[in-house]
Amino acid sequence: MSGVNLEGIVKAYGPIQVVHGIDLEVKEKEFVVLVGPSGCGKSTTLRMIAGLEEISDGALTIDGRMVNRVAPKDRDVAMVFQNYALYPHLNVADNIAFGLRIRKESKEHIAESVEEVGNILGLTPYLERRPADLSGGQRQRVAMGRAIVRRPKVFLFDEPLSNLDAKLRTQMRAEIKRLHKRLGATSIYVTHDQIEAMTLADRIVVMSDGRIEQIGSPMELFLNPANTFVAGFLGSPPMNMFDATITAGEQGPVAEFDGQRIQLQKLESLANSEGRKVKLGIRPEFVSVADQDAPNLVKLDVDLIETLGSEALIHAHLMGDPFVIRTNTVGQMNILNGISGFTIEPHLIKVFDAETGQALPGQVLEQ
């Protein structure tokens, strides 16, 4: 088991560059999730690590060995594909054993390994079946079994759950997490689903347009997004964002928008920046609902309140843009019914530069 190191990894198809120099260090036994919208280069990066795509520039080391020009079979990695990629003409046991047979392991070792993997993944009753006779979840398990049986240095997952239905996906997600805990293998996992990323990862790498936007633990990224892209990508419902202008107030900077004012935290980067255009980011979960009389109230046009039992989603508008609030219902139904706005503590508001989209330095939310 060992780490993977990417240094300035570039992928170009002819003159068109799709991955623009990625630096990433995956430590031993770490579970790293690459997440981003489709076309952001995450799958390409993963395939370069697997050796299925040529690396145009940069250095890739696995376990301290540079493997840029090493064939996939000699990198000691295992990959789980989105479409499972099971061998349709082989039964489950042979599918799992394929890699070992190719590597000319002894028969006893193969039989033992297949049995063990069958036990780990609950596949023992299906070992004689063909992939066509399995359900989606079982096929997914076979695909994972095929990967873990070889005890490779690194596991690569390419959107392995996106072909499953919602319920099965939740279940398999937990199973992958459990498996990782048990085997402790270095894993790199690609997904476009931010919930998968949040639940599985030790560290998340958010990518867009062939670049890394931010690397960090799920909570770090959730609480302290480095820019508007990360802020908008992680979290469900996503962070509310709207434009505002900084003015000076009695207790530090104040943001003005649409004739309303909202108190911000004192930041060095906001000192003497009156008139500066910023973007404010407010998590739907961080606000307190309030009725008309509350101090520091930000007024909203409330559209619709969805009560989901223990919590409620309030769909509103602020300056024409949608604004969503997520709140507990217990003991708050009175306020909810008369809601006209919200209050929020200044340190929970994220301030981004309106032009670059970068978060202003100095804003740190502790976990």
Place this chain on the structure above:
Amino acid sequence: MSSIAGQKSGLVWAVHLSAAVLVILWLFPTVGLLVSSFRTADQIATSGWWKALFPSQQNLTLRTAAPETQVQADGLFVIEGSLFEDGSSKVITVWGTNAKGIDSYQPGDTAALRRGGRLTVQADGSYRLEGEEEFTGRRGPRVFVTAEVPPEFTLANYHKILISGGATDNMAKAFFNTLTVTIPATIIPILVAAFAAYALAWMEFPGRALLIAAIVGLLVVPLQLALIPLLKFHNGIGIGKGYLGVWMAHTGFGLPLAIYLLRNYMVGIPRDIIENARVDGATDFQIFTRIILPLSFPALASFAIFQFLWTWNDLLVAMVFLIDATGETTVMTKQIVEMLGTRGGNWEILATSAFVSIAVPLFVFFAMQKYLVRGLLAGSVK
């Protein structure tokens, strides 16, 4: 709704009807050949094969036994016996004693003869001729019978052309010669084409697209174009006039289609499977033998059937590349051509030879039709 339903049923009828027409078009000559091969030359000459399956009415002119066989009993002169000497199972329906009244009597009736005497004929052909005076003359009186003849078939034709026939009639040797040509001429191109198809489908190398285009181009080259240059070339390198030459010729002519079909099929195998095998540690050769080949079985089988049928029925390539004055390597198609010359009138021999030569293709077709249909669609539908 009703109009849609009506249209559909009309189409279904059209499909069924054309299927029926095709089946009849195909079945009629084939069954005719099969039935004719079990008939004698006389039967083929006198009635169509479709009549061979049912009992037929025959008008026969027979004679009783000669007067010299008469015996005297109870004061009568008697001649007894059966009209059908060969012991066949014909059944007499009516009979008569002269040409004008061939249906005058029923079986079991007794007729008085003009020259004296009384004749009784039973349905199975046995008769009794009796008279008070001695019968004279050299031959017995004529009896005109209308008999029902049951279907009659014979294996003599097959015995003749497969076992006992002379050099010009013998199909057994030609049959094995054809097999000797056909089996390697099927296996060699498949072996070569499978490798080529894998490379063209899954291995990156410069000029791959051009190579594929060239192969598609070769598909439409008529083989007659290459016959003479190829024969010259074969003679030049010394493999003309033998099995090796004809194997190579068939291989060459079959390869473009083989590569094209197999490549199209292999391209359809999901990329993930191959990439997974690559990550699993398989080399290109291992991917080919352990994954691509088993998964391409339907396409391999369908091409094998095509190539087999086409080489089996081939005459042209065999005529050009398998020249042998001694007749040791004559294939069936050529043997039949020769028989048309030497045994042109003997339809029973020709029909039997023809059926021997189509028997194997028929068997292959029926045994493997699943793959034939699947392979025809290979690559075209995805």
